[in-house]
Amino acid sequence: MSSELNPRTKHYEFLGPPGAFLISIGIPAVTYALYFGCSEVTGGCPPQINGDHVVHALTDATWWKSLWDTQAATAYFAWYAFCVVAWAILPGDLVAGTKLRNGGRKKYKINAFSTFLLALGATTGYIMRYGPESFTFIYHKWVGLVTAAILMSLIQATYCYASSFKSGALLALGGNSGNILYDWYIGRELNPSIGSLELKSFNELRPGLILWVLINISMVCEQAVRRGGFRNVTDSMWLVLAFHSWYVADGLYNEPALFTTMDIVTDGFGFMLAVGDLVVVPFTYTVQSRYLAFHPVELGPFWTIGILAFKFVGYYIFRSSNGEKNDFRNGKNPKNLTYMETKRGTKLLTSGWWGWSRHPNYFGDWMMGISWCLPTGANTPITYYYALYFAILLIHRQLRDEEACQEKYGDDWKRYKKLVPYRIIPYIY
Ligand code: NDP
Numbered sequence: 001m002s003s004e005l006n007p008r009t010k011h012y013e014f015l016g017p018p019g020a021f022l023i024s025i026g027i028p029a030v031t032y033a034l035y036f037g038c039s040e041v042t043g044g045c046p047p048q049i050n051g052d053h054v055v056h057a058l059t060d061a062t063w064w065k066s067l068w069d070t071q072a073a074t075a076y077f078a079w080y081a082f083c084v085v086a087w088a089i090l091p092g093d094l095v096a097g098t099k100l101r102n103g104g105r106k107k108y109k110i111n112a113f114s115t116f117l118l119a120l121g122a123t124t125g126y127i128m129r130y131g132p133e134s135f136t137f138i139y140h141k142w143v144g145l146v147t148a149a150i151l152m153s154l155i156q157a158t159y160c161y162a163s164s165f166k167s168g169a170l171l172a173l174g175g176n177s178g179n180i181l182y183d184w185y186i187g188r189e190l191n192p193s194i195g196s197l198e199l200k201s202f203n204e205l206r207p208g209l210i211l212w213v214l215i216n217i218s219m220v221c222e223q224a225v226r227r228g229g230f231r232n233v234t235d236s237m238w239l240v241l242a243f244h245s246w247y248v249a250d251g252l253y254n255e256p257a258l259f260t261t262m263d264i265v266t267d268g269f270g271f272m273l274a275v276g277d278l279v280v281v282p283f284t285y286t287v288q289s290r291y292l293a294f295h296p297v298e299l300g301p302f303w304t305i306g307i308l309a310f311k312f313v314g315y316y317i318f319r320s321s322n323g324e325k326n327d328f329r330n331g332k333n334p335k336n337l338t339y340m341e342t343k344r345g346t347k348l349l350t351s352g353w354w355g356w357s358r359h360p361n362y363f364g365d366w367m368m369g370i371s372w373c374l375p376t377g378a379n380t381p382i383t384y385y386y387a388l389y390f391a392i393l394l395i396h397r398q399l400r401d402e403e404a405c406q407e408k409y410g411d412d413w414k415r416y417k418k419l420v421p422y423r424i425i426p427y428i429y
Pocket of ligand 1: 263322397
């Protein structure tokens with residue numbers, strides 16, 4: 001493929017190769033730290049350990065060996081294989097993605113939601129047949145499962161980087177710097193595929209996102225075993241399960257919406273996305289349910305309703321703002337919203353949700369993220385990790401998106417920013 005179509009990347013993100021190195025080490029480290037920092041094994045959340053304990057563990061070879069668990073790794077790889085087989089055999093429409101730089105379009109098989117239903121059905125049937133104790137495996141094999149998912153991310157990022165040198169590969173505009181570490185991390189090829197299996201969209205939706213719900217179910221089972229059955233599982237645990245399951249089901253059900261997101265349209269598939277999809281999503285977004293498994297919290301009706309209301313407001317903002325933009329980008333404007341013309345020919349909404357801030361959808365999403373942490377009460381800040389992490393992720397993403405829009409729209413973007421001055425939260429940020 002010509003260098004015109006695959007130009008050299010001249011601009012680094014994430015502080016370039018040193019940043020890529022630190023994040024590649026940092027994400028797995030934080031994932032383990034979140035477990036050891038909030039776990040019965042280390043005596044609580046936060047744990048009853050000091051710096052000496054940490055140094056002792058890190059300098060002890062047996063501790064490092066304990067991160068590996070063959071049974072857990074086998075289970076994890078079997079889970080991944082299940083997702084691939086389900087993708088291959090479950091029926092689904094073929095939907096074309098957005099137009100690529102080379103004029104082509106990728107075709108995606110839409111069956112993430114049916115894969116989810118199959119996994120849920122099989123899990124529920126298994127638990128009904130064998131009881132809650134049969135599905136606490138994930139709670140007890142946590143560290144081994146995390147290690148297996150990190151290994152899977154490393155394998156995939158390395159495979160995708162190596163295979164991006166085949167002739168005809170369409171590279172991500174940001175992933176062709178020539179620096180091995182950076183390109184491996186950020187993702188060199190735009191749509192690495194094995195046959196018709198496009199790895200980026202597959203990983204984004206199936207093995208991590210569905211596992212997130214299965215992990216929560218395992219945490220419910222662990223609490224049920226400890227408290228004498230499902231009917232004694234706390235309201236807070238059910239709330240977390242319901243919130244997360246809803247978010248995942250919604251994302252999977254609206255699978256085609258993925259194909260217009262920045263991850264799919266712009267980014268390559270490297271370690272950054274692989275570890276995000278396979279490790280961060282299932283193993284850190286579940287810190288609340290894992291905490292509640294060993295530290296049950298009874299909310300009562302007042303707090304339950306309050307948290308539910310907060311969540312619904314967030315969901316409403318998230319869904320209706322995304323809906324307004326999707327409609328508009330598909331040539332529909334049912335609410336007669338005002339917009340501005342750009343020299344590029346694309347229009348930008350200037351009223352409705354998109355008149356309040358330049359990313360109202362991120363605001364709604366963040367509110368939902370906070371509501372996921374609230375059921376754990378005020379006993380520990382660690383379960384609020386997700387709200388903080390998500391705020392950082394969304395702010396960083398907003399900066400990246402606005403940089404891209406500035407490049408796309410030039411002076412028109414400056415004009416748009418004057419019309420809509422707030423970035424995410426009206427009157428605040
Ligand atoms: P957006 O859906 O906000 O899309 C940004 C793009 O929208 C811009 O690049 C621009 O593209 C277009 N746009 C910007 N302003 C306007 C306007 N005024 N009128 C019309 N179009 C406009 O970003 P993402 O793809 O990042 O996010 C999609 C969803 O995914 C969000 O709801 C977000 O909250 C969620 N998300 C969830 C994450 C998670 O981990 N849970 C992580 C990241 C995102 P163009 O003009 O070229 O069409």
